[in-house]
Amino acid sequence: MKKNNLPLTQITIIIILLLVVANIYLFVRGMYLGDDISRFETKTQQLQQENIELEKKVLAAESLEHAASVAATLGFTSKSQPYSLESLKYAFNR
Amino acid sequence: MIKLRLLLVLFVVGYVLVYVKLFYLQTFNSLSSNANYVKTEKIQPSRGKISDRHLLPLAVNQIKYRLYVEPKHIGDKEQLVQRLAPSLSLSEASLEARIDMSKNWVSVAAGISPEMRRQIMKLKLNGVGFGEEPDRFYPEASLSAHLLGFVGKNAAGGAVGYFGVEGYYDKELTGLGGVVRSEQDLLGRPIFLGIQEKIDAENGRDLVLTIDNSVQAIIKGRLKNAMESYQAQQGCVIVVDPNNLEVLGLSCLPDFDPTTYYQFDEALYKNPAISNLYEPGSTFKPMVVAAALSDKAIKPNDTFEEAGPVTIGEYNIRTWDDKYEGKVSVTRILEKSSNVGMVAIGARLGNQKLYQALEKYGFGSPTGIDLQGEVGGYLKPKNQWYPIDFATATFGQGIAVTPIQMVKAFASIINGGNLFQPHVVKKLVSDHDEQTIPVKSLGRSVDAKTSEIIKRMLEATVNNGEVHWAKPAGYRIGGKTGTAQIAIKGHYDASKTIASFIGFVPVDQPKFLVLTILWEPKASQWGSETAAPLFFDIAKDLIVYYNISPDE
Numbered sequence: 001m002k003k004n005n006l007p008l009t010q011i012t013i014i015i016i017l018l019l020v021v022a023n024i025y026l027f028v029r030g031m032y033l034g035d036d037i038s039r040f041e042t043k044t045q046q047l048q049q050e051n052i053e054l055e056k057k058v059l060a061a062e063s064l065e066h067a068a069s070v071a072a073t074l075g076f077t078s079k080s081q082p083y084s085l086e087s088l089k090y091a092f093n094r
Numbered sequence: 095m096i097k098l099r100l101l102l103v104l105f106v107v108g109y110v111l112v113y114v115k116l117f118y119l120q121t122f123n124s125l126s127s128n129a130n131y132v133k134t135e136k137i138q139p140s141r142g143k144i145s146d147r148h149l150l151p152l153a154v155n156q157i158k159y160r161l162y163v164e165p166k167h168i169g170d171k172e173q174l175v176q177r178l179a180p181s182l183s184l185s186e187a188s189l190e191a192r193i194d195m196s197k198n199w200v201s202v203a204a205g206i207s208p209e210m211r212r213q214i215m216k217l218k219l220n221g222v223g224f225g226e227e228p229d230r231f232y233p234e235a236s237l238s239a240h241l242l243g244f245v246g247k248n249a250a251g252g253a254v255g256y257f258g259v260e261g262y263y264d265k266e267l268t269g270l271g272g273v274v275r276s277e278q279d280l281l282g283r284p285i286f287l288g289i290q291e292k293i294d295a296e297n298g299r300d301l302v303l304t305i306d307n308s309v310q311a312i313i314k315g316r317l318k319n320a321m322e323s324y325q326a327q328q329g330c331v332i333v334v335d336p337n338n339l340e341v342l343g344l345s346c347l348p349d350f351d352p353t354t355y356y357q358f359d360e361a362l363y364k365n366p367a368i369s370n371l372y373e374p375g376s377t378f379k380p381m382v383v384a385a386a387l388s389d390k391a392i393k394p395n396d397t398f399e400e401a402g403p404v405t406i407g408e409y410n411i412r413t414w415d416d417k418y419e420g421k422v423s424v425t426r427i428l429e430k431s432s433n434v435g436m437v438a439i440g441a442r443l444g445n446q447k448l449y450q451a452l453e454k455y456g457f458g459s460p461t462g463i464d465l466q467g468e469v470g471g472y473l474k475p476k477n478q479w480y481p482i483d484f485a486t487a488t489f490g491q492g493i494a495v496t497p498i499q500m501v502k503a504f505a506s507i508i509n510g511g512n513l514f515q516p517h518v519v520k521k522l523v524s525d526h527d528e529q530t531i532p533v534k535s536l537g538r539s540v541d542a543k544t545s546e547i548i549k550r551m552l553e554a555t556v557n558n559g560e561v562h563w564a565k566p567a568g569y570r571i572g573g574k575t576g577t578a579q580i581a582i583k584g585h586y587d588a589s590k591t592i593a594s595f596i597g598f599v600p601v602d603q604p605k606f607l608v609l610t611i612l613w614e615p616k617a618s619q620w621g622s623e624t625a626a627p628l629f630f631d632i633a634k635d636l637i638v639y640y641n642i643s644p645d646e
Contacts, residue, residue, distance in 0.1 A: 010095075013102050020105055034283040049157055049226075053208050056156045056231050063233040064311050 132277050132289055138228060139269030142298030144242060144259060146307040147520060153242055153260070153352075156231040159206040159224040161214065165195045168221030178202075178222070181214050205229070228253065230260075236351045238310055240365035241303070241344050241518060243466060244352035257363050259301060259518060260352075261466030266522060269298035302521040304340035309333055312635045314345040317610075320628040321347055325616035326593075330367045330497055331632065336505035336598060336607040338533045339514035341463070368461075368468040371494035372611070375578030375621070376431045377504070377596045378490025383424060383436075384507040384548045385451035386443040388540035394547050397421045398438040406485045411437055414577070415560075425551045429558045431575065433489045440488035448484055449476045454539055455503035456513065457495050462534070463516045471495050491578060501609050504596050506539040507548050508572070508604055513539050553601045561622040566634050568644030572604075573597025573629065575621040580614070590614050593621035595629040599637060600645050608632055 060066060144153035161182070168174050171193060179186045182203050192202050204227065206214075211224055230245040232238075243258025255264035272295030277288030284290065313331040321329045333343040346366045350358035364370075386392045400422045403410045413432050427435030440448055452458070458473025471494055474483070486492035498516055506513045515534040522529045540548075552572030556565065565571055576594040579586035594611040598604040608629055615624045636642075 010098065013098050016102070017105065020109075030285070031283070034279070034285060038283050049208070052155060052157050055154065056233075059151050059154060059231070059233040063235075064307060065233070065235045065237060068311075 132275060134273060134275050137272035137274060137295040139271055139295040140297040141228065142267040142300045144301045144303065146303050146305045149302065150307045151233055152238055153230060153232050156229050157208060158227045158229040159211050160201055160227050161203045161206050162223050162225060163193055163200050163202050164221040165193060165197055165200060171195065174219055177217055177219060181210065232352045235353065236349050237314060238305060239349040239352050240346050240367065241305060242352055244355040257365065257466050259465060262464050263301060263519065267298040270296040297525065300523040301519050302523060303518055304342065304520045305518065306342050308639060309343035309636065310345060312639065313343045313632055316628060316631050317345055317347055320612065323617060324612055324624040326612040326614060328366060328613040330611045332367055332497055332501050332609045334501055334505060334516060334607050336509045336604045339502060339505055339516040341516055341518045342606060365465060365467055367497045368463060368465055371469065371471055371496060372592050373493065373578040374490040374495055374500055375576035375594065376490055377500065377574050377576030377594050379428060379436055380507060380548055380552060380574050381455060381503055382488045383428060383439060384540045384544055386439050387547055388544040389443060389447055391443040392424060392439060394424060397423050398427065398435050400432055400434050404434050404437050406482045409482050411485060425554050428551050428555045430560060436488040437485045440484060445484045448487065457493065457499055461498050461502050461516050463498055464519050469496060471499060490576060497609055497611055500596065501607065505607050507545055508598050510542045511538045511540040511545045513537050549601050563626055563630050565630050566637060569599060569637060570601040570645045571597055571599050571633065572601050575626050577619060577621040591619040593619065593625040595621055595625040597629050599633050600642060605640055605642055606636055
């Protein structure tokens with residue numbers, strides 16, 4: 001009886017030791033993952049903020065209001081009426 | 095074997111020590127006894143964006159910051175104030191007054207831009223932090239101010255849309271907030287094996303409008319020039335597709351910049367196109383003629399006697415120029431805008447049917463346009479109408495309508511008789527689906543034959559009117575001028591008018607309908623000399639923009 005119990009006891013102890021090691025390993029990995037998640041969350045938030053800022057700049061530069069303001073600064077003429085509407089005879093060769 | 099047992103005992107003892115320490119930390123330690131390991135945070139949804147029909151952005155999100163101070167951590171208050179005040183463009187005295195040292199947290203300034211935040215962070219000040227505050231940015235500034243509205247704050251400090259589509263579709267644009275419950279350690283790091291629950295936020299839906307940014311730019315530019323030329327107090331231009339009442343452009347002046355709405359007078363937030371009542375004057379006449387034709391009360395070739403002023407009770411109704419032509423046709427009544435002729439047509443139609451026609455056109459009720467702030471106008475109950483009221487209603491005086499009601503009714507008489515609900519939003523787009531807003535039909539105002547007849551009459555009105563306008567050659571255009579006196583304290587002030595013109599191009603299959611209104615123009619009180627030229631300027635631009643080929 002005693003001889004049969006010895007290998008069983010040894011196996012149990014070894015399993016417990018392995019589980020303890022695995023527990024410690026997982027716990028420490030979990031801590032590092034938590035660190036990584038925090039870092040990635042902060043980074044993602046930063047990128048989202050940068051993205052919104054850049055989008056705003058692009059849209060402001062693309063807007064008609066900006067184009068009109070730059071055109072006014074550069075002295076673009078507003079007299080660009082297509083005269084063909086008043087002188088259709090030229091288009092129709094009358 | 096003994097060694098293994100010894101190792102086991104060592105591990106067990108180690109574990110017991112760890113558990114004892116944990117017990118001590120969680121139960122007796124003052125730091126951890128105050129700690130709340132499960133943090134619950136709300137996830138703010140992004141507000142939906144708004145774009146025009148070609149997906150050009152009209153309203154997007156931007157981030158602003160709220161600067162706060164933790165008085166317990168700032169150290170030297172005077173030094174902080176000295177270093178911070180210049181960056182915030184505040185006096186040191188007013189900044190110092192805001193920082194209450196007895197508090198744990200004090201909000202100092204809001205609306206800080208990202209650039210300013212970066213500058214302040216470079217100062218490396220203790221006890222100073224930033225909270226993110228979502229904000230709205232309108233790339234085209236005031237171009238579509240009344241259409242869009244703006245995003246302000248409610249009593250609780252939350253973001254709320256006011257006026258325009260921001261107000262009308264506030265719920266759809268806001269979305270639904272999410273929640274994250276996360277078990278974190280004392281340093282704020284998530285405990286991976288602890289509670290980690292998340293309900294994602296549902297971002298607000300994006301709106302695609304029926305508005306065309308280019309049309310908006312055209313009409314606003316022309317309206318601005320007209321307001322300056324004719325020295326008008328206020329002006330509005332509405333452009334719609336008469337076949338489905340999609341609003342292609344809507345601009346009223348004076349307006350405001352939605353990004354900095356708080357710098358403008360609150361009176362400017364109201365959209366005159368949907369909230370202002372006015373007496374339409376002669377632009378109303380085609381509606382009455384169409385109702386009479388549709389009811390078969392008159393025929394297109396009928397003639398009426400225009401011998402002189404008409405007396406209704408104690409009132410005399412005259413033509414605008416006090417000139418009378420004797421026998422006049424229905425078309426001629428519209429061409430010369432004869433009030434006397436209109437009274438005769440109204441008499442043939444009958445008071446009962448005239449009133450019914452007004453109700454059928456939708457006057458007295460809101461159109462249902464999807465903009466916040468619409469008023470329905472007022473149609474007196476029929477039993478309160480006097481004979482003079484029925485007479486003056488035939489030429490658009492004595493009744494109050496909104497510009498959008500005029501557009502809705504007028505569109506119906508030139509599109510085959512179909513009444514549609516005007517609308518500004520074409521689609522709602524979310525991450526998962528796209529919902530198109532269907533065109534809403536509200537029945538018929540007149541029959542299709544009447545619509546064709548009235549279009550020809552309105553074309554004749556433009557061609558043979560009292561004033562010859564600079565209309566684009568080769569194009570068939572229909573329309574009607576209006577000059578309504580303004581009622582002040584029960585009397586009409588002859589020096590103050592509302593000048594308007596409503597027209598459409600081309601006559602056969604109208605591509606667009608434009609209403610121009612100028613309140614109290616000083617240069618001339620007549621619609622034919624102010625609102626009409628504005629219409630033709632806009633029409634020329636839109637003909638080019640839409641590439642409409644000439645009819646002749």
